Amino acid sequence: MSKEAVKPTSNSFIMLRAMVGIGILCGFLIVVAYEGTLPRVQRLKAEALEAAIFKVIPGITQTKTFMWDGESFVPAKEGDDPRVYAGFDDSGELIGVAIEASGQGYADIIRILYGYDPQKQQIIGFYVLESKETPGLGDKIEKDESFLDNFIAMDVSLTDAGAIANPIVPVKSGAKQNDWEVDGITGATISSRAIGNILAESTALWMPRIFNHTSAFNVEM
Amino acid sequence: MSTGTNHTETKSTDEFIKGLWNENPVFVQVLGMCPVLAVSNTAENALAMGLATAFVLLMSNTLVSLLRNFIPKEVRIASFILIIATFVTITDYAIQAISVDLHKSLGAFISLIVVNCLILSRAEAFASKNTLGKSMMDALGMGLGFLFALFCLGAVREILGNGTFFGLALFPDTFQEWIVMILPAGGFFTLALWLLIFNLIKQRKEATA
Amino acid sequence: MRSGSKEERNSTDAVLTLHRHTFKHGVHPPENKDDTNGLPIRRFPFSPLIILPVVQHLGAPSKLLVKEGQEVTRGQLLAEADGYMSVPLHAPVTGKIRKIANVPTISGKMVPGIYLEASPSSTQELVEGDGIDPDTATPEEILAGVQNAGIVGLGGAAFPTHAKLKIPEGKRCDDLIINGIECEPYLTTDHRVMLEQSDDIYMGIRYLLKSTGAKRAIIGIEANKQDAADFLSARLPDDLPVSIEVVPVKYPQGAEKMLITALLGKEVPSGGLPIDVHAVVVNVATTAEIGRLLPHGRGIQERVITITGPGVNKKGNYLIPIGTPLRYVLDQVDINGRISEVYMGGPMMGVAVSNLDISIVKGTSGIVVFTDQEVSRPDRIYPCIKCGACVDACPLSLNPSKLGILAKFEAFDEMAKAYHLMDCFECGSCAYVCPSHIPLVQYFRLSKSMVRKRKAS
Amino acid sequence: MSVQTLNISTSPHLTKGLSTETIMFHVVLAMLPMVFFAIYSFGFNAALVIFTAVASCVLTEHVLCKISKKPTTIGDWSATITGILLGLTLPPIFPVWMTFLGGVIAIAMGKFLFGGLGYNAFNPALVGRAILQAAFPVAITTWYGAFQLDRFTTINSSVLAFPFTEPIVDGTTGATPLSAFKFDGITTDATELAFGVVSGSAGETSAILIILGGLYLIRRGFMNWRIPVAILVTVFVFSGLLFWIDPVKYPSPLFMLFSGGLMLGAVFMATDMVASPITSLGVVLYGVLIGALVVVIRIWGGLPEGVMYAILLGNAISPHIDRLIRYRVYGTSKVQGHE
Amino acid sequence: MNQESLGQIFINACLVNNFVLAYFLGICPFLGVSGKLGTATKMGGAVMFVMLISSMCAYGIHALLVAVDAEFLQLISYIVVIASTVQLVEMFIKKMSPTLFKALGIFLPLITTNCAILGLALFQTNKGYDFIQSIVYALGAGAGFTLALVLIAGFREQLEYAEVPKVIRGTILTLVIAGILSLTFMGFSGLGTQ
Amino acid sequence: MSVIIAILVLGGLTLLLAVMLVIANKKLYVYEDPRIDVVEGMLPHANCGACGYPGCRPFAEALVGGKILPGKCTVSSSEGVESIAEYLGVALGAEEKQVARLACAGGTNVARNKAKYKGMETCQAASLVSGGGKGCFWGCLGFGDCEAVCDFDAIHMDEHGLPVVDEDKCTACGDCVEVCPKDLFSIQPINNRLWVACKNLEAGDEILEDCQVACTACGRCAMDAPGNLITMENNLPVIHYGVDELTRDPIQRCPTGAIVWLDQKLGAIKGRESKPVIRKSEREIGFS
Numbered sequence A: 001m002s003k004e005a006v007k008p009t010s011n012s013f014i015m016l017r018a019m020v021g022i023g024i025l026c027g028f029l030i031v032v033a034y035e036g037t038l039p040r041v042q043r044l045k046a047e048a049l050e051a052a053i054f055k056v057i058p059g060i061t062q063t064k065t066f067m068w069d070g071e072s073f074v075p076a077k078e079g080d081d082p083r084v085y086a087g088f089d090d091s092g093e094l095i096g097v098a099i100e101a102s103g104q105g106y107a108d109i110i111r112i113l114y115g116y117d118p119q120k121q122q123i124i125g126f127y128v129l130e131s132k133e134t135p136g137l138g139d140k141i142e143k144d145e146s147f148l149d150n151f152i153a154m155d156v157s158l159t160d161a162g163a164i165a166n167p168i169v170p171v172k173s174g175a176k177q178n179d180w181e182v183d184g185i186t187g188a189t190i191s192s193r194a195i196g197n198i199l200a201e202s203t204a205l206w207m208p209r210i211f212n213h214t215s216a217f218n219v220e221m
Numbered sequence B: 001m002s003t004g005t006n007h008t009e010t011k012s013t014d015e016f017i018k019g020l021w022n023e024n025p026v027f028v029q030v031l032g033m034c035p036v037l038a039v040s041n042t043a044e045n046a047l048a049m050g051l052a053t054a055f056v057l058l059m060s061n062t063l064v065s066l067l068r069n070f071i072p073k074e075v076r077i078a079s080f081i082l083i084i085a086t087f088v089t090i091t092d093y094a095i096q097a098i099s100v101d102l103h104k105s106l107g108a109f110i111s112l113i114v115v116n117c118l119i120l121s122r123a124e125a126f127a128s129k130n131t132l133g134k135s136m137m138d139a140l141g142m143g144l145g146f147l148f149a150l151f152c153l154g155a156v157r158e159i160l161g162n163g164t165f166f167g168l169a170l171f172p173d174t175f176q177e178w179i180v181m182i183l184p185a186g187g188f189f190t191l192a193l194w195l196l197i198f199n200l201i202k203q204r205k206e207a208t209a
Numbered sequence C: 001m002r003s004g005s006k007e008e009r010n011s012t013d014a015v016l017t018l019h020r021h022t023f024k025h026g027v028h029p030p031e032n033k034d035d036t037n038g039l040p041i042r043r044f045p046f047s048p049l050i051i052l053p054v055v056q057h058l059g060a061p062s063k064l065l066v067k068e069g070q071e072v073t074r075g076q077l078l079a080e081a082d083g084y085m086s087v088p089l090h091a092p093v094t095g096k097i098r099k100i101a102n103v104p105t106i107s108g109k110m111v112p113g114i115y116l117e118a119s120p121s122s123t124q125e126l127v128e129g130d131g132i133d134p135d136t137a138t139p140e141e142i143l144a145g146v147q148n149a150g151i152v153g154l155g156g157a158a159f160p161t162h163a164k165l166k167i168p169e170g171k172r173c174d175d176l177i178i179n180g181i182e183c184e185p186y187l188t189t190d191h192r193v194m195l196e197q198s199d200d201i202y203m204g205i206r207y208l209l210k211s212t213g214a215k216r217a218i219i220g221i222e223a224n225k226q227d228a229a230d231f232l233s234a235r236l237p238d239d240l241p242v243s244i245e246v247v248p249v250k251y252p253q254g255a256e257k258m259l260i261t262a263l264l265g266k267e268v269p270s271g272g273l274p275i276d277v278h279a280v281v282v283n284v285a286t287t288a289e290i291g292r293l294l295p296h297g298r299g300i301q302e303r304v305i306t307i308t309g310p311g312v313n314k315k316g317n318y319l320i321p322i323g324t325p326l327r328y329v330l331d332q333v334d335i336n337g338r339i340s341e342v343y344m345g346g347p348m349m350g351v352a353v354s355n356l357d358i359s360i361v362k363g364t365s366g367i368v369v370f371t372d373q374e375v376s377r378p379d380r381i382y383p384c385i386k387c388g389a390c391v392d393a394c395p396l397s398l399n400p401s402k403l404g405i406l407a408k409f410e411a412f413d414e415m416a417k418a419y420h421l422m423d424c425f426e427c428g429s430c431a432y433v434c435p436s437h438i439p440l441v442q443y444f445r446l447s448k449s450m451v452r453k454r455k456a457s
Numbered sequence D: 001m002s003v004q005t006l007n008i009s010t011s012p013h014l015t016k017g018l019s020t021e022t023i024m025f026h027v028v029l030a031m032l033p034m035v036f037f038a039i040y041s042f043g044f045n046a047a048l049v050i051f052t053a054v055a056s057c058v059l060t061e062h063v064l065c066k067i068s069k070k071p072t073t074i075g076d077w078s079a080t081i082t083g084i085l086l087g088l089t090l091p092p093i094f095p096v097w098m099t100f101l102g103g104v105i106a107i108a109m110g111k112f113l114f115g116g117l118g119y120n121a122f123n124p125a126l127v128g129r130a131i132l133q134a135a136f137p138v139a140i141t142t143w144y145g146a147f148q149l150d151r152f153t154t155i156n157s158s159v160l161a162f163p164f165t166e167p168i169v170d171g172t173t174g175a176t177p178l179s180a181f182k183f184d185g186i187t188t189d190a191t192e193l194a195f196g197v198v199s200g201s202a203g204e205t206s207a208i209l210i211i212l213g214g215l216y217l218i219r220r221g222f223m224n225w226r227i228p229v230a231i232l233v234t235v236f237v238f239s240g241l242l243f244w245i246d247p248v249k250y251p252s253p254l255f256m257l258f259s260g261g262l263m264l265g266a267v268f269m270a271t272d273m274v275a276s277p278i279t280s281l282g283v284v285l286y287g288v289l290i291g292a293l294v295v296v297i298r299i300w301g302g303l304p305e306g307v308m309y310a311i312l313l314g315n316a317i318s319p320h321i322d323r324l325i326r327y328r329v330y331g332t333s334k335v336q337g338h339e
Numbered sequence E: 001m002n003q004e005s006l007g008q009i010f011i012n013a014c015l016v017n018n019f020v021l022a023y024f025l026g027i028c029p030f031l032g033v034s035g036k037l038g039t040a041t042k043m044g045g046a047v048m049f050v051m052l053i054s055s056m057c058a059y060g061i062h063a064l065l066v067a068v069d070a071e072f073l074q075l076i077s078y079i080v081v082i083a084s085t086v087q088l089v090e091m092f093i094k095k096m097s098p099t100l101f102k103a104l105g106i107f108l109p110l111i112t113t114n115c116a117i118l119g120l121a122l123f124q125t126n127k128g129y130d131f132i133q134s135i136v137y138a139l140g141a142g143a144g145f146t147l148a149l150v151l152i153a154g155f156r157e158q159l160e161y162a163e164v165p166k167v168i169r170g171t172i173l174t175l176v177i178a179g180i181l182s183l184t185f186m187g188f189s190g191l192g193t194q
Numbered sequence F: 001m002s003v004i005i006a007i008l009v010l011g012g013l014t015l016l017l018a019v020m021l022v023i024a025n026k027k028l029y030v031y032e033d034p035r036i037d038v039v040e041g042m043l044p045h046a047n048c049g050a051c052g053y054p055g056c057r058p059f060a061e062a063l064v065g066g067k068i069l070p071g072k073c074t075v076s077s078s079e080g081v082e083s084i085a086e087y088l089g090v091a092l093g094a095e096e097k098q099v100a101r102l103a104c105a106g107g108t109n110v111a112r113n114k115a116k117y118k119g120m121e122t123c124q125a126a127s128l129v130s131g132g133g134k135g136c137f138w139g140c141l142g143f144g145d146c147e148a149v150c151d152f153d154a155i156h157m158d159e160h161g162l163p164v165v166d167e168d169k170c171t172a173c174g175d176c177v178e179v180c181p182k183d184l185f186s187i188q189p190i191n192n193r194l195w196v197a198c199k200n201l202e203a204g205d206e207i208l209e210d211c212q213v214a215c216t217a218c219g220r221c222a223m224d225a226p227g228n229l230i231t232m233e234n235n236l237p238v239i240h241y242g243v244d245e246l247t248r249d250p251i252q253r254c255p256t257g258a259i260v261w262l263d264q265k266l267g268a269i270k271g272r273e274s275k276p277v278i279r280k281s282e283r284e285i286g287f288s
């Protein structure tokens, strides 16, 4: 049993002082923590992204970020949008471009990164950045080998008019016949379809841009 | 039972034990349910979340206990929330600095520790009235109790739902996962199961007592 | 439908046709009336000992006028009405008051009463008072006559009839309904009364019309008593504004609320009385009794009772002196086998008898006797499976399923507040249909008594 | 006259002579043709699945009664019904161990937890199926064609999968008409559906036998006809409307009626009186809601079939329907709807 | 900027990704205040209302923090502002309409420390909703919360009069029902995608 | 830079909030006596209502308001009551302990049933069916509603289906008084040990047919009792407690044992005159 007596109504000033004091103290603590961890957090994030880019464009050794300024690609600064990541080999040769895309999956938004080879006009790699799909079902889009095989050489060639010749289409598991089809996963049809649709939408936007401005990526490293 | 009664001065260790068992925040008080259900789909997540919560609880109980004589009654809740939010933010950054993957899987729930009813209720019910030492013991006990409960859930859900424990496969390849355990519904069911076990133990104890 | 005027009657001389309207829901228990509905009313022998509870009606007890040892003659006043909600009691036999003491009643309660020893040698001639002429008497005189005759509702409730006939200030009565429905299985009392006492009934209606001020009377009869309807319509005096309506057979058509709905298409408001829809309902036997007693200023000392059921060999409709002990009655009608259950009233609403020492009272309309073989009470009660049969049976559209569950968990207040418990008139339709054999009526009776108790305290 | 003991009890002293047990038994009878047809068309596999489901439900019920020290209630047939229905809603090659688990879940979680017969808030069989579907989504969507030639000679290895292991199906699996429609845009002929020569859950494939069973129960007064009628009419009208708007994009109403679990669900599962509303109007509303949900989920949702979810949602709404829709009590002017 | 249509946002927040049944937010009041239907509806209304307010506040604060480049203060500012606004509203209601206060007011302090409110603010920022989208999101989430609460309350009220085994009564039963409901809501999956 | 921003933003926000709270604090402060909480904490939380208040909290309010003394709480231990009295600085106000007493001795071995009741097994329900079938209309039906209603586990049905009150456990809450459909219980000071264990209003020996320990209204106890201790009213003896000193003598006059002495240890003691009833088994139901 606490024997403490009830305090009478406190002086307003004491209340103000206490709250503002704590507020300032808290602000201070947060800033210290933020500033203290920022470099490492940024480094980790960059590393994670870099690792993903390396995965979707096999065979590169360095990357560089570009921004679409409406007409062409220019090297991107911190925070610029929308952006793509160009990957180069040792010799500084452009191997491919990694593009981020997202769309509604079974459970929530799925964010993916895919690599595009402008030379072959193919998608050459695919990686799921973020998904909340059902483990064991929907998350097969991250792990299922045969599903990932879809994206080793997927045709996204352009017509002369500059549009995708064969838009990407999801098909039922085992029904894939053409390079531009995404073979679905049994039991995760919705998630695999979502990937197909995200790709179809994103490629329609980005392929013409990148294909027609490949030269813009050839800048001094 | 060890909850200090009568004339014996309560010992700090009692505060510690009670949080772990007799007044376990999850199984007995049913507090802070959101993270318990949401982030217990694997043992690893559960452990990380439990540690994060315990850390915030410890730090905020400490600070609240230290400042208890400076905070007028009228603004105490607001002040506590401020203090808690600060430590949550700090924890959030700390986890990001440790591993991006971990941060991704704990998701928004790190931020939501702010509103974990458990932390505010300990600040309000205990730390604001007790000395530093006791408050820290209380926080440790409650925090570990919370962690323990989270871990119980996480273990069951991961083992049945994924066939693994801390990511290590426990069964041969042919094991059929019970996916429901990883889904939200599985969280509800597993918590219900643990509560049932606790109630049954309690009932048996009462019957024999 | 047939109405009183001569021309109409000639034009539709065929049998009365079925009235279309009825009430919602209800049930169809097997009627079992064939054993007795063809048997004329027969007079029952006098029992050597008559046991008369002083209170045989709903209301204040009557005041005793006799002493132990006193000789009384048949028809003599034994107790007089004590206040408006009370009726007098007349001696059913000539004899001697043996004892004034508590007597057992069907409710199990012991109440003040009279043990009257019949004198076998006396003539059993009736004492008569001043008769009342329906054409010249004022309504007040008729009411007083009804009260003095000791008449209570013979339809079962035993409510003092004069109190019902008194139209409260500010209300009016348009329709007098004569209840000849008799929807209870087994009972044929009212049926026989209609077939044998039509003149008394019409005489009674004269008194009733006069005293209530109603413009017309409707006799409601269930379609299974078509012969009674036809007979009554054939005997209908020209000058009486009476129509006879045959309604479909459905339990509990005879409940006054249901009958009003069937005949008039109106609903008596919840918690209200028939007079709220300008109607008064009187049972045919009550009506016949009024018509029989009032012209001579007599008091009621006997009534018609159907004695039937698988346990009775000499089934029949008997005119039995009030106060005849049940044990004596059963002895006379030859009980076969082992009795296991005896009800006063029909099997749907009748009350089980726990003690054969009780006696016939004014409200007793039937005695049904079951033996071991016939009674097979379901031994297993299942939980309510929410089949809805009860909901579709309840004539008042209550929700017996919900009420039953609430009663089981003793949520009496919620039953009364949210589910109209107090409207339930315990007709038993719900329990009759319930496949889970839930004792719904018992639940409701108990719950109602609890609610009343709580309200009182 | 020999009297020894009088029995006394409250009125009414008559009963209609019907009992819960009788009703339940007749439901079992009405389902038997479906069971036999399921076994005829899917062979030993289906027989094993249905038998396991019934056995596990009855066993669970018995054990739980023993544990809670109550007299056993397996005699009232309700656990048998739950078992049969569970078995009928599963794919015919569903592993036995999963079926068994489903039966345990259906009775323990769907019925016992809520207080046993009469108190279950949800349809127990569907609770079992819902949890199975969430736990083993692949196994429960692995369908097998009807009338396989070897159906009376072999048992699929999937059915006999060792407990806790993943089933391996031998032979080819068939797509159900609904998923064929949803994912490939192929519709199946309604007469084929009605006579059950397609793949699907063990019991959903013959609409005719389901309807006959339902008609029998309705005739005997053991089933509320309003529920199936409301559901089926709603589905027909709603999907008919859509079909009329765009016959290419939307399936025909007959296809909607006869495909998937709709018939079985509407006739035998939505009609579970315990978890459905009690008044006639309430029941119609419940049926309309279920019907509408079925169409919405099938046509716009991510899943090919939604009968189970629709019925469970209907169960969730039914306490509210009962609260809002009551008969007008005799002699009151307004419909009782408030607290 | 997020491209989802308003209808999609609403259906997603209300049914497909129901805050309680799919995201596990606001479980404490969900378990605590779902015993009686009357209270549950009022609580639902109060949550919806507070969600609206906090969604607007969060939108404003976010804009402010972005402007001064102090997004790392997001969490603490959200919670402080939401808490204070709720309290302000509480005082205001108390003053303006005592009846409304009686119906709503007692829940307001409870709601302040409720994950669903803060979760809403954080999610809406993450998803990059504009002002109108945020409001619809808040409405959907609030409606979903209310729906879940009301459905559970219907059962709990009914099951108060059921022979539920004693050890299971209360929280355990509520959790099981919530689990089954959560499975049931999975039937809505995919509805928000078209 | 970010330090300054952080301090400005948070300082500003907290200032705003603090100002608000200050205003709120000024406008909306309601005083409630803190002692109410303390006293409520000291009460047993049985919420039984024996004190005459609807629950423990209203009782605590009344205590703090000085409207009542702590001794009215019949559930608290005496130390508990003392500590409340000490805390509030008031007198104890303890009263003589009261207990529930049953006015019936007609167990199944001495009283018989006339009819066999079938239905809900509660006294309340049975009493509505022709009185429950017991031979003596006034007597205990033995379904144990009182046992079930007692929150303090103070009532147990004995081998003959008659409730027995445990005087130590009974808190005089009165629940059994309320629940009994035959009104057999009443709350009595514990020292009223001379007791009429019968409620039947019939006079004469006929009643013995139905119950062998019934009061036949012979009036001997009243005749021989000292002074006005006992008078006969309505065919039953009435003991006027407090008028004269209680003695055990009247039980020796009673031929049936309807009037008893309730010994603290031995329970009900009948007089020597009363026929001993040694039967243990149930009397058969019914009549010929």
Ligand SMILES: Cc1cc2nc3c(=O)[nH]c(=O)nc-3n(C[C@H](O)[C@@H](O)[C@H](O)COP(=O)(O)O)c2cc1C
Pocket: D088, D089, D140, D141, D142, D176, D177, D178, D179, D200, D201, D203, D204, D260, D261, D262, D264, D265, D266, D269, D303, D304, D305, D306, D307, D308, D309, D310
């Ligand atoms: C009564 C009943 C209800 C069913 N409910 C569902 C359901 O809600 N969801 C489902 O996926 N399958 C359900 N099924 C099984 C389906 O009808 C199944 O055959 C359907 O076509 C499954 O398609 P899927 O593989 O593409 O999921 C149910 C079956 C029955 C008999």
Ligand SMILES: Cc1cc2nc3c(=O)[nH]c(=O)nc-3n(C[C@H](O)[C@H](O)[C@H](O)COP(=O)(O)O)c2cc1C
Pocket: A106, A107, A133, A134, A135, A137, A138, A139, A185, A186, A187, A188, A189, A190, A191, A192, B179, B183, D133, D134, D135, D137, D141, D179, D183, D303, D304, E186
């Ligand atoms: C618990 C549960 C989780 C599910 N999770 C996913 C998922 O993450 N991704 C997905 O595409 N479908 C998911 N589904 C949907 C079903 O598996 C669905 O029937 C399937 O996608 C349809 O496909 P099929 O033709 O590929 O078998 C889920 C279904 C259930 C019952």
Ligand SMILES: Cc1cc2nc3c(=O)[nH]c(=O)nc-3n(C[C@H](O)[C@H](O)[C@H](O)COP(=O)(O)O)c2cc1C
Pocket: C152, C153, C154, C155, C156, C157, C158, C159, C161, C179, C180, C181, C182, C183, C184, C252, C253, C254, C255, C256, C257, C281, C282, C283, C284, C286, C287, C349, C425, C426, C427
């Ligand atoms: C369920 C129920 C059924 C009844 N059945 C009849 C009946 O068949 N015949 C009848 O005269 N009264 C019946 N009554 C009584 C009537 O409601 C009404 O009280 C009676 O007809 C009035 O006439 P009385 O006062 O002359 O008896 C029934 C009452 C109830 C509640």
Ligand SMILES: Cc1cc2nc3c(=O)[nH]c(=O)nc-3n(C[C@H](O)[C@H](O)[C@H](O)CO)c2cc1C
Pocket: D023, D024, D027, D077, D078, D079, D081, D082, D083, D085, D111, D116, D117, D118, D119, D120, D123, D124, D125, D126, D217, D222, D223, D224, D268, D269, D270, D271, D272, D273, D274, D275
């Ligand atoms: C027409 C009818 C349909 C039924 N449907 C089901 C059902 O779908 N699932 C089930 O478990 N029980 C069903 N039952 C049986 C019974 O209602 C069930 O065992 C209870 O739900 C258990 O409390 C049904 C009973 C009837 C009469």
Ligand code: SF4
Pocket: C393, C394, C395, C396, C397, C398, C400, C423, C424, C425, C426, C427, C428, C429, C430, C431, C440, C441, C444
């Ligand atoms: S007994 Fe009551 S509830 Fe049952 S049907 Fe009759 S009026 Fe309705």
Ligand code: SF4
Pocket: C383, C384, C385, C386, C387, C388, C389, C390, C391, C400, C401, C404, C430, C433, C434, C435, C436, C437, C438, C440
């Ligand atoms: S008839 Fe019986 S089982 Fe059916 S709903 Fe009514 S009470 Fe329940």
Ligand code: SF4
Pocket: F102, F123, F139, F140, F141, F142, F143, F144, F145, F146, F147, F163, F179, F180, F181, F182, F183, F184, F185
């Ligand atoms: S004393 Fe009253 S309540 Fe107790 S068992 Fe006897 S009759 Fe029932």
Ligand code: SF4
Pocket: F099, F100, F149, F150, F151, F152, F153, F154, F155, F165, F169, F170, F171, F172, F173, F174, F175, F176, F177
């Ligand atoms: S119920 Fe009766 S016996 Fe039990 S404590 Fe209350 S007064 Fe005493």
Ligand code: FES
Pocket: B031, B032, B033, B034, B035, B115, B116, B117, E025, E026, E027, E028, E029, E113, E114, E115, E116
């Ligand atoms: S932890 Fe989410 S509301 Fe309590």
